[in-house]
Amino acid sequence: MLKGNKNLVTYGMLSGIVMLAPLFFAGGYLLNVLVFVGINTLLAVALNLLLGFAGQISLGHAAFFGLGAYISGVSTATYGVNPWAAMLLAAVAVGLVAFAIGFPILKLKGHYLAMATLGFGIIVYIVFNETVDLTGGPSGLSGIPSFTVADFSFDSDMKNYYLIWGITLVAIVLSANLVNSRIGRALRSIHSSEVAARVMGVNVRLLKVQIFTLSAVLSSIAGSLYAHTMTFISPTSFGFNFSVELLTMVVIGGLGSILGPLLGAGLLTLLPEFLRTFQDYDIIVYGLLLVLMTMYLPGGLASGFTAMCARIRSRFSREVVKNAQG
Amino acid sequence: MLRVEGITQKFGGVTALSDVSFSVAEGCIKGVIGPNGAGKTTLFNIITGIYAQTSGSVFLSGEDITGLAPEKLAKRRLVRTFQNIELFCGLTVLENVMVGFHTRSRSGVLSCSLKLPGHLKEEHAIREQAMACLEFAGIADLAETPADSLPFGKGRLLEIARAMALDPRIVLLDEPAAGLNSRETAQLGRLICKIRESGVTVALVEHDMELVMDICESIVVLNLGRKLAEGTPREIQENPEVVAAYLGEG
Numbered sequence: 398m399l400k401g402n403k404n405l406v407t408y409g410m411l412s413g414i415v416m417l418a419p420l421f422f423a424g425g426y427l428l429n430v431l432v433f434v435g436i437n438t439l440l441a442v443a444l445n446l447l448l449g450f451a452g453q454i455s456l457g458h459a460a461f462f463g464l465g466a467y468i469s470g471v472s473t474a475t476y477g478v479n480p481w482a483a484m485l486l487a488a489v490a491v492g493l494v495a496f497a498i499g500f501p502i503l504k505l506k507g508h509y510l511a512m513a514t515l516g517f518g519i520i521v522y523i524v525f526n527e528t529v530d531l532t533g534g535p536s537g538l539s540g541i542p543s544f545t546v547a548d549f550s551f552d553s554d555m556k557n558y559y560l561i562w563g564i565t566l567v568a569i570v571l572s573a574n575l576v577n578s579r580i581g582r583a584l585r586s587i588h589s590s591e592v593a594a595r596v597m598g599v600n601v602r603l604l605k606v607q608i609f610t611l612s613a614v615l616s617s618i619a620g621s622l623y624a625h626t627m628t629f630i631s632p633t634s635f636g637f638n639f640s641v642e643l644l645t646m647v648v649i650g651g652l653g654s655i656l657g658p659l660l661g662a663g664l665l666t667l668l669p670e671f672l673r674t675f676q677d678y679d680i681i682v683y684g685l686l687l688v689l690m691t692m693y694l695p696g697g698l699a700s701g702f703t704a705m706c707a708r709i710r711s712r713f714s715r716e717v718v719k720n721a722q723g
Numbered sequence: 724m725l726r727v728e729g730i731t732q733k734f735g736g737v738t739a740l741s742d743v744s745f746s747v748a749e750g751c752i753k754g755v756i757g758p759n760g761a762g763k764t765t766l767f768n769i770i771t772g773i774y775a776q777t778s779g780s781v782f783l784s785g786e787d788i789t790g791l792a793p794e795k796l797a798k799r800r801l802v803r804t805f806q807n808i809e810l811f812c813g814l815t816v817l818e819n820v821m822v823g824f825h826t827r828s829r830s831g832v833l834s835c836s837l838k839l840p841g842h843l844k845e846e847h848a849i850r851e852q853a854m855a856c857l858e859f860a861g862i863a864d865l866a867e868t869p870a871d872s873l874p875f876g877k878g879r880l881l882e883i884a885r886a887m888a889l890d891p892r893i894v895l896l897d898e899p900a901a902g903l904n905s906r907e908t909a910q911l912g913r914l915i916c917k918i919r920e921s922g923v924t925v926a927l928v929e930h931d932m933e934l935v936m937d938i939c940e941s942i943v944v945l946n947l948g949r950k951l952a953e954g955t956p957r958e959i960q961e962n963p964e965v966v967a968a969y970l971g972e973g
Contacts, residue, residue: 579821581835582811582821593810
């Protein structure tokens with residue numbers, strides 16, 4: 398019960414920060430960056446379900462993100478489908494793709510799984526580039542409409558900020574609920590011992606495919622949000638580099654933690670913006686930070702954050718005791 | 724309850740088991756013993772669907788369960804533990820046991836992520852039943868401890884508690900006393916008897932002769948992949964072939 402209340406406080410604070418943040422950056426360039434933090438957080442939450450909890454690597458998640466974006470983009474810009482319907486259509490289509498490739502791919506383990514998902518990502522990337530008639534090829538697809546509700550159009554950064562962060566926060570809460578349920582326990586048990594999980598009656602093969610599909614669907618939703626916010630997409634946003642970046646966000650944030658994806662995505666999206674001042678040397682600072690972080694915070698930012706809170710709390714309670722004695 | 728017939732297992736040119744048959748009567752404790760390399764663990768791996776045998780059949784209460792996957796056996800309430808304990812690290816002790824209720828709970832992704840009332844009710848019931856399993860194994864006080872920080876002996880007890888969560892008809896214990904001190908072994912012996920008293924059939928592979936002779940009603944002896952003898956502890960102790968296999972005579 399106490400634990401539930403603590404979670405509520407965390408979510409409440411988190412929502413509060415998210416709600417108020419735009420007031421400080423209204424209309425500015427940073428607000429645009431924060432929109433990306435939201436999308437990347439949603440993607441990191443999706444990948445964390447697969448990698449952090451079920452322990453299955455994917456080096457092709459940018460492909461699901463891209464498929465979501467392109468299905469949304471093409472169906473609205475070219476065929477005039479309503480953006481919300483397009484988002485749903487993309488989610489269902491990507492879910493089916495993930496489910497179909499999940500069965501053969503997830504039989505593989507470790508490096509082989511990484512290679513297979515990597516291969517999938519590259520194939521999808523090539524398709525985006527080569528099907529020029531459909532996707533516009535390397536020069537991209539423009540004229541994607543924004544989301545609308547009746548006469549209200551999500552046509553500014555501010556409106557999209559609230560839309561995207563609303564969905565992202567809901568995804569965080571739902572994924573937190575999921576990992577603390579029977580399904581989450583089964584996922585985490587696969588991570589640690591597949592054979593014991595099977596002996597306990599967990600259908601490991603099916604569950605892996607299911608979580609892979611769920612993760613892909615969430616990525617697809619992020620893709621649709623991206624497409625309708627940017628109104629322009631091109632294949633470079635969905636390449637191998639971005640898959641690796643997503644992976645880095647999840648690892649830096651903290652594998653298998655609820656707030657990890659938020660912290661990881663926040664850091665890795667904001668950092669390049671602040672490192673602009675170092676100009677050409679930004680990549681060195683970036684690399685150095687990642688190395689230091691993996692050395693000194695192997696549990697990710699989330700574990701560092703928790704440890705810091707605990708230290709502050711214990712110092713605070715010591716002060717209280719001291720004051721009481723004094 | 725459990726019957727194995729003519730189990731043969733070849734790994735390339737090596738015959739790990741050859742034509743092994745025996746049965747485990749309902750409600751009894753059956754011991755499988757034999758020198759190292761006799762094929763005991765291989766036999767357990769075949770029964771529990773982890774290896775596919777070269778030939779032979781396994782029956783559970785008359786039903787042919789040959790080659791069924793472990794998760795299917797779990798539904799038929801056959802469960803095992805492992806020689807090198809396989810706990811779920813990253814989960815608490817209680818959560819480890821709660822995984823054992825997976826087959827008997829229904830909540831789907833939607834119900835779990837939205838915390839629908841049905842799911843919450845089910846979760847509450849699972850938690851209580853899992854606590855009962857921990858109490859059964861005498862480790863209820865460790866419920867909230869992370870499983871990876873348990874000492875080895877407690878880890879064994881947790882594995883047994885987790886197995887009991889499936890409400891099994893039969894439990895296969897693979898060297899449950901390995902790595903335990905004498906006090907822990909005695910405690911384990913009492914726990915195994917308690918499992919049998921609760922109406923669950925037990926089969927165990929074990930090296931600790933004192934424990935085996937003490938608790939088993941019936942014993943199978945394997946040597947070099949063959950069944951050497953079968954009988955009550957007294958018969959086994961007096962069997963010259965068994966003595967020879969263990970002491971290296973003849």
